[in-house]
Amino acid sequence: MQLKQVHKLSLVAAVLFILGSNALWSQNDKQAELERQRRTLMGQIEELSKLRKSNKKKEISVLSQVEDLDSKIKTRQNLIKVTNSQANLLTQKINQNLNKLTTLRDELEKLKEDYAGMVQKSYKSKSSQSRIMFLLSSKSFLQAYKRVQYMKQYSNYRKKQGDQIKERTALLQETNKKLALQKEEKQKLVAQNKIEQEKLEIERKQQDELVSKIRKQESTYVAQIQDKQKAADRIDKEIDRLIREAIAASKKESGAEAAKESKTNVSKMPTFSLNPAAKALANDFASNKGKMDWPVERGRVYKKFGTSKHPTLPNITTYNSGVEIETAPGSIARATFKGTVQQIQLIRGGGYTVLIRHGNYLTVYQNLKNLKVKVNDQIATKQALGEIAENSFNGKTIIKFLVYKDSERLNPEDWVYNM
16 A cells, blocks of 8 residues: 555656646746846946947937937836846746645655654564564465565665655755745845836936926927938938949849840839849848848947837937947947948948948948948958948947848848847
């Protein structure tokens, strides 16, 4: 009967272990991902703080300050949210380990009771008759053989049960250690979140003060935003013109076939004529969507692609044709993918702009100086293109990065890894 009980306990323990292990793996994966997100967000906040310190311009415009604060506040809110998720997940793990601890203690007590009963029975058995007498009293050789086997099984069973007690005791101690570490980790996360909440409140007060200042001179700031948008639109038109010229040149180079094709596709958007090598490069570029390197070694996304509302003036919307990345002064722009320098143009208000062609795809790097490449250069992935210029208005070092397929503007965030 005792053998059956131990086997049943072992089976239950095995099932609980398997189920617990699967849940634990899932939780560990989630915990690792949350920790990765938390570290990334902390890195973004630290990067933003470093960039503000490195800004050589003493007086930063109120609009720039508001934009920076808005970015910092949103990032810190995400950090608090992720840290809360980590703490909640740890609470689940702690509760699971507490349940596991209770189960292990009950199982250990049962094993100890069974083991004590078996030892007591064995002692009584030894006092009434010796093992030799037990064997000699056998009626036949077969019965003696069976009694020898029984004695071996009984001895092995005692050893196995003793090992199980040691195993459960060790598991109990290990679970206790894990609980202590998890509780300590949770306390650290809660304490960190409290600090982040305090910083968030300070930043919100600063933002409210700046917003109040902007509201008093709203028309002036609206005019500034509109002027900046007009300048950006003018630069976009110039880049679009350069791309149309490049497409026309590719058709001219390819000869009569391209001319015939262009007549049949009058209503469609202009497209590059591709030879086999260019087609292969374009396919290679397309297959790396979402996996490409950043156009800078370090930096933060300053403005995303597309239409967005101003953080302080909700009635004002702006459009960004690419992604603007702020980085440290003296940083170097680098190619996100191999290709050929199609065009270099000095655009008023946009510094040097470098267009790199990848078959019928183009990547555009805007606001450069001290160039390290020239037209028709074959470019490798991560190759240096030039230094990123500083903005005379706000002192920030910002590169604008764009992606095109033929003459169609694409969202760079879809192409660059973790942008």
